[in-house]
């Protein structure tokens with residue numbers, strides 16, 4: 001199994017604070033990682049590094065066999081699919097849902113004069129269908145519900161057949177039905193052997209889809225625990241990550257929940 005992401009003693013400093021502190025982390029092809037941690041733990045900073053959007057202050061980052069700092073990031077970024085609030089914010093609200101997805105082929109956020117062929121059109125529509133929003137292809141992005149927007153962004157992230165997929169809080173702002181629908185679709189993605197290596201950040205243990213294989217727990221920029229999910233998401237590790245005495249339940253369907261004791 002080849003590694004798609006390798007962080008070696010990665011530190012990101014801002015002022016006199018290390019917002020990531022000597023982080024070691026390897027993601028292999030075929031793995032599905034969840035990243036958990038309280039507000040301010042450094043999750044978004046870690047994803048920015050993984051997505052080749054940020055260079056570390058110290059340490060080495062290897063993404064898809066390229067070394068960050070020694071590669072043209074504009075060639076590397078199209079190989080990484082990302083769904084996040086900053087990506088959503090770049091999309092013009094009047095853009096159609098089909099265009100939100102298809103424009104990923106050129107790495108642009110709004111349609112202008114690019115030429116798309118029938119393969120691109122077919123691929124974008126198939127992804128919209130996969131994510132349950134094929135019927136919304138002609139609607140404007142701004143008119144979608146939060147849940148529909150999140151699904152459109154994931155379809156966009158998958159448009160270029162990326163080798164690594166990064167999902168930053170895909171369940172944020174969703175009601176229970178929307179969340180469960182999304183988690184079900186992410187489970188299908190997780191168990192699909194053709195799907196890219198996936199990294200998902202969430203604040204909620206309930207949002208971890210069954211089929212995710214590994215977890216990284218972050219607190220104050222440091223890794224509290226990382227490894228296979230069943231060994232890593234434990235009462236002890238999750239309590240230490242959030243600084244709270246938690247009662248964690250692993251459900252028979254492969255999902256998790258936690259409450260304060």
Ligand SMILES: Nc1ncnc2c1ncn2[C@@H]1O[C@H](COP(=O)(O)OP(=O)(O)OP(=O)(O)O)[C@@H](O)[C@H]1O
Nearest residue numbers: 014015019037038039040041042043044045046203
């Ligand atoms: N440019 C910056 N300058 C100073 N501090 C920063 C900068 N960017 C991030 N930070 C700080 O680094 C810490 C980690 O931020 P980050 O956004 O990575 O955390 P997070 O785990 O994603 O948090 P949240 O769950 O609230 O989104 C925070 O304390 C944040 O205020």
